[in-house]
Amino acid sequence: MGIRGSQVVIDEVRFTEWLERYKQQFVSYQWEREKYKWEAVKHFQDSWEVNAPDFASMLERALSLTGNLLDVSNHYPRGMIVAFAKAFSEDVRSMFLALFDERGDLFDRVDAFKRSAGVLLDRYEDEAPNHYQTENAITTYLWLRFPDRYYIYKYGIARTVAEELGADYQIKQGAYASNVRNHFALYNEVRTLLTADGQLEAMLGSQLTPECHRDPNLNTLTMDFGFFISDQLKAEREAQHWFPKASQYHPGLSVADWEALVRNPDVFTVQALQVMKRLLDAGGEASCAALASKYGETAAFYNVMSQALARRVIDKTNIPVSQREEGGQRLWAVLYTGRNAKKGEAGTFVYRVRDELVEALERVDLSGVDLYAPAITQPSPESLCLVQYTSDDFLREVYMSPERYKALVGVLHNKKNLILQGAPGVGKTYASKRLAWSIMGAKDDERVEFIQFHQNYSYEDFMMGYRPTGDGFSLQYGVFYRFCKKSAEAPEQDFFFIIDEINRGNMSKIFGELLMLIERDYRDTSITLAYNDLPFSVPQNLYIIGMMNTADRSLAMIDYALRRRFSFFEMEPGFHTKGFNLYRQHLANPTLDVLIDKVVELNDEIASDPTLGKGFRIGHSYFSGVSEVSDEWLQAIVEYDILPMLSEYWFDDPNRLTKWKNTLNGIFQL
Numbered sequence: 200m201g202i203r204g205s206q207v208v209i210d211e212v213r214f215t216e217w218l219e220r221y222k223q224q225f226v227s228y229q230w231e232r233e234k235y236k237w238e239a240v241k242h243f244q245d246s247w248e249v250n251a252p253d254f255a256s257m258l259e260r261a262l263s264l265t266g267n268l269l270d271v272s273n274h275y276p277r278g279m280i281v282a283f284a285k286a287f288s289e290d291v292r293s294m295f296l297a298l299f300d301e302r303g304d305l306f307d308r309v310d311a312f313k314r315s316a317g318v319l320l321d322r323y324e325d326e327a328p329n330h331y332q333t334e335n336a337i338t339t340y341l342w343l344r345f346p347d348r349y350y351i352y353k354y355g356i357a358r359t360v361a362e363e364l365g366a367d368y369q370i371k372q373g374a375y376a377s378n379v380r381n382h383f384a385l386y387n388e389v390r391t392l393l394t395a396d397g398q399l400e401a402m403l404g405s406q407l408t409p410e411c412h413r414d415p416n417l418n419t420l421t422m423d424f425g426f427f428i429s430d431q432l433k434a435e436r437e438a439q440h441w442f443p444k445a446s447q448y449h450p451g452l453s454v455a456d457w458e459a460l461v462r463n464p465d466v467f468t469v470q471a472l473q474v475m476k477r478l479l480d481a482g483g484e485a486s487c488a489a490l491a492s493k494y495g496e497t498a499a500f501y502n503v504m505s506q507a508l509a510r511r512v513i514d515k516t517n518i519p520v521s522q523r524e525e526g527g528q529r530l531w532a533v534l535y536t537g538r539n540a541k542k543g544e545a546g547t548f549v550y551r552v553r554d555e556l557v558e559a560l561e562r563v564d565l566s567g568v569d570l571y572a573p574a575i576t577q578p579s580p581e582s583l584c585l586v587q588y589t590s591d592d593f594l595r596e597v598y599m600s601p602e603r604y605k606a607l608v609g610v611l612h613n614k615k616n617l618i619l620q621g622a623p624g625v626g627k628t629y630a631s632k633r634l635a636w637s638i639m640g641a642k643d644d645e646r647v648e649f650i651q652f653h654q655n656y657s658y659e660d661f662m663m664g665y666r667p668t669g670d671g672f673s674l675q676y677g678v679f680y681r682f683c684k685k686s687a688e689a690p691e692q693d694f695f696f697i698i699d700e701i702n703r704g705n706m707s708k709i710f711g712e713l714l715m716l717i718e719r720d721y722r723d724t725s726i727t728l729a730y731n732d733l734p735f736s737v738p739q740n741l742y743i744i745g746m747m748n749t750a751d752r753s754l755a756m757i758d759y760a761l762r763r764r765f766s767f768f769e770m771e772p773g774f775h776t777k778g779f780n781l782y783r784q785h786l787a788n789p790t791l792d793v794l795i796d797k798v799v800e801l802n803d804e805i806a807s808d809p810t811l812g813k814g815f816r817i818g819h820s821y822f823s824g825v826s827e828v829s830d831e832w833l834q835a836i837v838e839y840d841i842l843p844m845l846s847e848y849w850f851d852d853p854n855r856l857t858k859w860k861n862t863l864n865g866i867f868q869l
Contacts, residue, residue: 209388210365217363218392221427222399230406233423239264240412240419243343249299254292255284261343268339268351276336283319283330290319298337299344305383306376309337334379347416350386356429357382363428364389390421441536441551443529448521450533450553456516457559466515471508472568474501475560478552480570486546487691495572497640498546502691505550509533537690539723539739547740548690585643588636597630598773598782598819607768608638611742614766615719618701618745621770623844624818627746628699630770634744635695648682649697652704658711663730674730679713686741694741701745717743718764749814773819774799788828793866795822798841801859811848817841830867837863 221229242264251257259281262269269277284291297303298312316332334352341349357378358370366385370378393399394417403420407413414420452460460466467475477494478485485493487501509530513520521532531537535550552560594604611617611634619627635647658664661679665672679696686694707714712728715721716737725734745765773779774795783792802816821836842860849856 208365208367209392213364214389214392217424217428218396218399220431221424222396222402224427225399225402226406229423229427233426234406234411235264235266236268236419236423237407237411237414239266239268240343240346240414241410244346244412247344249292249296254288255281258284258291258295265339265343269336276331276333276339279329279331280316280336283316283323286323287319290315295340298340301345306379309334309341309379310376312337312340338379342418342422346412346414347418350383350418350422350425352379352382354378356425357385359429359432360389360425361385363432386418386421386425389424390417393417393421393424440538442538443521443532443536448519448529448532450512450516450518452512452516452518452555454555454558454562457556458562460512460515461556461559461563463515466511467508469568470500470504472565473570473572474504474508475552475556476565476568476570477501478550479557479560479565483557484549484551486540486544486549488546489544489549492545494570498691499641502689505534506530506689546691547693585641587640588633588642589640590637593630593633593637595778597626597633598776598779598823599630600776603771607634610766610768611638611744613719615722615739615741616717616743616745616765618747618765618767619770620747620749620767620814622749622815622818624820624840625770625772625816626818626820626823627748627770629820631697631699631744631746632695635693635697635742638695638742639693646686646692646694647697648678648695649699650678651699652701652709654703654705656704656709658709661709662711662713663728665730680735683735683737683741687736687738690738690740692740694738696741696743698743698745700748702747713737714764769813770818771813772799772802772816774802779819779823782823786825786828790830790833790866791822791828794833794837794863797862797866801863805848808848815848817844834867 243261246257246261248257262277262281265277280291294312294315298308300308313332313334316330320330335354338349338352342351354370360366361370361381364385370381399420400417403414403417412419461472461475474490477490481490481493487498487505490496490501491498512518512533513530518533521529531550534556535552537548537550540547540549590601590604590608593599594601597604599607607617619631621627632647632649636642639646658677659666659675660677662677663674663680664677666675682694682696686692710717712726716724716726716735721737722739722741723736725736727733728735743765747767783795798817805811805816806813808815821840825832841863845856845859
């Protein structure tokens with residue numbers, strides 16, 4: 200049986216079930232989490248003054264209580280619209296005037312606001328990647344200004360609510376105009392039904408404070424009802440993704456067993472209790488990166504301490520350990536269940552403390568355990584041998600601009616597979632390991648594997664194959680297979696597999712079925728390997744960095760199948776970077792300065808040559824890595840490095856080659 204309104208049909212049974220769930224949780228749970236919406240509206244209404252002399256400051260103040268409605272994960276509409284207002288105050292004022300002018304069609308106003316934001320982005324000098332003014336953000340502004348007439352539109356929530364309530368239309372990907380209109384029609388219908396429930400309206404009235412919008416038409420309550428449906432369904436789906444499931448593995452320890460272990464200082468050390476207290480404070484589940492960010496220490500601290508605690512519990516109780524199908528143990532499963540982190544969450548893996556352990560911890564007084572790490576902490580034994588390495592260290596050693604470095608890290612995080620390409624001397628190999636260190640935050644070579652491809656490199660070397668042993672043959676695992684297993688054992692840490700001369704190998708032959716598994720969307724997806732008939736997957740926390748020499752004409756182009764699975768980052772000569780200029784100033788050698796200036800001119804000519812291009816330029820690393828300079832050293836670079844390359848580049852243009860020989864050699868006769 201359905202309830203028909205002016206626009207849609209809503210399933211009466213489903214609606215009633217969701218309404219009862221909402222009312223049951225409204226006072227005890229939902230209101231405390233979501234009351235900021237009513238407060239955000241009241242604050243906006245009190246702050247909004249379209250003709251304010253300082254429009255940008257007024258806008259920033261008016262939007263200050265919107266929380267994650269306008270800023271979440273990698274989406275920053277509030278930050279960008281305020282930045283635009285500071286740079287183009289009158290333009291943004293006009294955008295809001297037009298948006299709030301209700302004489303025009305709703306979608307036309309939304310579309311015009313978005314297009315105007317695109318124009319401002321082109322004029323904005325900070326090279327922001329996006330203006331973030333989507334239908335979601337723009338309808339949020341409308342709701343804040345006219346909360347009794349508008350609702351926030353969000354595609355995923357609108358579609359979920361429509362499907363769950365059995366509405367007789369669909370919210371379709373990309374159909375923005377019809378989606379916004381249908382979303383408003385659906386929510387108007389839901390609002391009518393919610394208004395008929397006097398109990399819910401009374402519940403809202405009992406919770407409203409003077410800082411809250413009164414919500415007389417229940418528009419904000421209706422919107423929150425939609426958020427509630429979406430959040431509940433999302434939580435239910437996520438609950439199904441925690442593993443291992445009880446049917447697959449359970450340590451078999453009761454609450455009493457755990458309590459005895461927690462009270463045993465030889466098992467639950469001070470550091471172990473710190474980890475547990477911080478996890479409980481975080482709601483019982485978090486990634487190691489999230490814990491490090493909120494409570495201090497490093498992500499490695501939480502990972503190492505959890506692994507060590509699990510081993511002590513196993514040694515004390517002799518419980519079974521979760522076994523991986525492909526071999527190895529899941530030590531963390533003694534203490535936790537886990538899942539892969541979602542997009543926008545810190546870290547790569549989220550742990551949830553087992554229910555029995557949570558109850559045991561609640562029976563123990565943890566008031567004397569530090570919730571936050573002190574500003575200066577004693578390093579753990581596992582970290583004593585590691586030297587910290589930051590992005591500043593990278594920029595000091597690798598001559599690259601901060602903007603290029605930020606782009607490089609972003610590309611690697613996004614694709615997980617990256618090829619650094621460029622001519623010899625631009626520092627590809629030197630930069631690759633330092634890139635890994637800078638992301639890890641330490642010079643941890645245990646999490647970096649470095650190999651070099653060549654023409655005879657095979658799948659058997661890379662993954663697995665049968666090799667002669669004694670009087671027969673046995674299956675031997677290759678370097679990539681072993682490194683994947685090592686990475687999977689520590690899902691909270693990043694691992695880096697670096698391949699030098701990646702385009703010298705036969706990629707299809709070497710990678711085989713891995714061509715699919717290394718793709719970002721197929722990470723942690725298992726396939727059965729032909730050699731051992733066991734499942735195998737490439738973990739999410741493993742990054743592949745290849746190096747490719749673009750100036751070697753003897754090499755074939757990289758396979759298209761592999762090219763689609765890697766992002767390519769051009770390593771450029773760093774002669775103009777801040778780091779290299781400081782290096783030049785430190786050396787204070789006039790001959791070096793003249794030679795570098797000529798090499799920069801040479802690079803311009805190489806880049807403009809249609810038979811060569813930017814990928815053939817001379818790199819800065821030929822001149823790097825010394826504390827003092829001599830003419831003999833510089834002449835050797837010219838004679839044995841630069842001129843041989845130019846001879847290859849311009850073998851068919853002797854006049855140009857002679858010109859540059861004379862120019863470079865002439866420097867030493869000045």
